Amino acid sequence: DVKVTQSSRYLVKRTGEKVFLECVQDMDHENMFWYRQDPGLGLRLIYFSYDVKMKEKGDIPEGYSVSREKKERFSLILESASTNQTSMYLCASFMQGEGSNQPQHFGDGTRLSIL
C-alpha cells in the first residue's frame, strides 16, 4: 500500500512565523501535491511538483512556497503565517503513466491553527 506521511497532525503557530509542513511518500511517485481543505470550499490545490526541484502553482499559491529536494519529500512553507491560513492541509502523491488511471493517495492531513 502507498503510504503518505505528514509530519504533524496538529500544529499551532503565531502570526508572522515561518511554518514548514512536511510530507513524505514511500512509493517513488514523481508527482506530489499540497491542498488545503476548508468548510464550504472543499479541496483547493496550492502547489504541485512533478519531479525533484520542479514545482508548479496551483489555484491558490499566494502566501505559500514549496520545496522538493528529494523525490520522496515535498515541503509546504508559509513564509509569514497569517490567520487566514488556518486550515486543514493535505498532501497527496501519485504515479503518472501514459493514460494512467492511478488515483492520488492522501496523507492524514495537518490541522494548522494560526493565532
Add this chain to the structure above:
Amino acid sequence: GQNIDQPTEMTATEGAIVQINCTYQTSGFNGLFWYQQHAGEAPTFLSYNVLDGLEEKGRFSSFLSRSKGYSYLLLKELQMKDSASYLCAVRDPYSGAGSYQLTFGKGTKLSVIP
C-alpha cells in the same frame, strides 16, 4: 477551468440505497474520481470513470455520462460506517505542465441513520 457541483448534505437509512450526483462543466476532461473522507481522516479512493457507463465495485458503483457532464456514486446496503463525505474530482487533460491535476467538488456529507 472546471466547475463541479454536488449536493452539500444527504441523509439515508441503514440498509437502503443512496445516489450522490455530481455535475461538471469543464474546458477538458480526462477522467472522474470519487473519494470517501471520514471526519478528520484522509480522502480514500473509491472509483474511477473515464468512459461512459457503470463501474461496479462491491456495494459501490459509479456512473459517467460525458455528453451530459454527469456522474453519480451509488451506495447499496448502507451501513453506519458509510457516514462520511464523498468527493467528486475531475482530472484535467494533460497540460504539459508536468502532471495531471484534479479539481474537486465541495463534497457531499452523507449521514446514515438507523
